[in-house]
Amino acid sequence: MKQDEMIKLGISIGDLNGIGSEIVLKTFDDSRMLDFCTPIIFANTKILNFLKKQYKLSLHFQGIDHPSNAIDGKVNVVNVWKENVNINFGEEDTKIGEYAFRSLEAATAALKKDEIDVLVTAPINKATIQSDKFKFPGHTDYLARELGGESLMFMITDNLKVGLLTDHVALKDIASVITPDLIEKKIRTIQETLKKDFRIRKPKIAVLGINPHSGDNGLIGKEDEEVLKPTIKKLRDKGDLVFGPYAADSFFGTKNYKNFDAVIASYHDQGLVPFKTLSFGRGVNFTAGLSKVRTSPDHGTAFEIAGKNEANLNSFKEAVFKGIEIYKAREEYKELTENPLKKQGKKI
Known part of the structure; x- marks a missing residue:
């Protein structure tokens, strides 16, 4: 141009x-x-x-x-x-x-x-x-x-960016849809869009847990222990700044999101409820990865x-x-x- x-x-x-x-x-x-x-x-x-x-x-x-x-x-x-x-x-x-x-x-x-x-x-x-x-x-x-492309719903403001592992998926199907391959694909998409669309050279990303309290070490579902944690560790071992899983109920209230360039939520309402509460009327839905x-x-x-x-x-x-x-x-x-x-x- x-x-x-x-x-x-x-x-x-x-x-x-x-x-x-x-x-x-x-x-x-x-x-x-x-x-x-x-x-x-x-x-x-x-x-x-x-x-x-x-x-x-x-x-x-x-x-x-x-x-x-x-x-x-x-x-x-x-x-x-x-x-x-x-x-x-x-x-x-x-x-x-x-x-x-x-x-x-x-x-x-x-x-x-x-x-x-x-x-x-x-x-x-x-x-x-x-x-x-x-x-x-x-x-x-x-x-x-x-x-x-690998599309991803990315809700953005200047100070808060929230991506979704799954977007328009029924709640009962969330756990079966989230796989290590999906997690890696979505995180890669966020990393790429933060670099080329938002000028962030080394993005730092937080991942929210699937279950309440990120499963409480397997007491409330095993998906966080068996799917999220190993995938996040694999990425971090490669040098990616990816952290979590964090318990979603306290993550936004404690303003922990301010420590990261982006947050990736496991499902639609887990990410969009806090995003719209904090940013409604100023937020933008950007389709990353296209x-x-x-x-x-x-x-x-x-x-x-x-x-x-x-x-x-x-x-x-x-x-x-x-x-x-x-x-x-x-x-x-x-x-x-x-x-x-x-x-x-x-x-x-």
């Missing part, structure tokens, strides 16, 4: 009956955001103009047929569909789910072709988006299939407040900024690894 080029930031619109469109439009109603990127929303100008009036906003849209036609300094909209859409805020609707998928599909295709640099996804309804083309528990699994950069806000569709002009845009705005920062860091890392003499300040 050339220094004078604006980052093309693609946005999938999410579920139109939720708050996604509100937080997207409110974010770019602030014209200062156009100094940081060129937004390209994959949706339809008619529906966005309707929603703009709904939220009493003043931004203007530049309708385009292809991301390559995007204009810097404008809020660009790729018209993914032409027909009218009936919105009923707060309602689950499979037809609206279809439009959410069409937006995501078009944005992902553009990302794969390098027509956009970063993808920020507005929240979907995981039930209504299901179809023959989308049979996934969420964005992460779909994007992993489309983009390749070949491209994708971020999203740390919340869902919030049907209960949809259409009421009450949604908080902070997490979505943070997702935009983090996406831009990660993209720049990744480009810098690529340049340094391809031209190692630059790291030493030598001319080449």
Whole structure:
């Protein structure tokens, strides 16, 4: 990427009956955001103009047929569909789910072709988006299939980063899913993303236990003793700064997380409950390990407040900024690894 080029930031619109469109439009109603990127929303100008009036906003849209036609300094909209859409805020609707998928599909295709640099996804309804083309528990699994790589749900703020060994897995299946191979893969993914996406040269990672009190030496389940501890020791013997397993119930309350660059939790709620408690409204969901950069806000569709002009845009705005920062860091890392003499300040 050339220094004078604006980052093309693609946005999938999410579920139109939720708050996604509100937080997207409110974010770019602030014209200062156009100094940081060129937004390209994959949706339809008619529906966005309707929603703009709904939220009493003043931004203007530049309708385009292809991301390559995007204009810097404008809020660009790729018209993914032409027909009218009936919105009923707060309602689950499979037809609206279809439009959410069409937006995501078009944005992902553009990302794969390098027509956009970063993808920020507005929240979907995981039930209504299901179809023959989308049979996934969420964005992460779909994007992993489309983009390749060892994907990992990575919840991030400036001061706290939490990854998951397992994400959308039923609690009863957690212990059987966590294997030494999975642990190593996820930790490697976190190490790589901390290095190339967050400029941390020697990452220090904490691993939370699977069972209460990390199993209490086998008294409360044997998975921590037989699976987690040997794998962590194996990695540390290789020189990796990986520590644990730590008892999850006290780890965050004692602020132990501040001693590490990242924390890896065994399952969804073990990691996301403390993360959202400490960071809700400021956190960002980053899909680490993919070949491209994708971020999203740390919340869902919030049907209960949809259409009421009450949604908080902070997490979505943070997702935009983090996406831009990660993209720049990744480009810098690529340049340094391809031209190692630059790291030493030598001319080449």
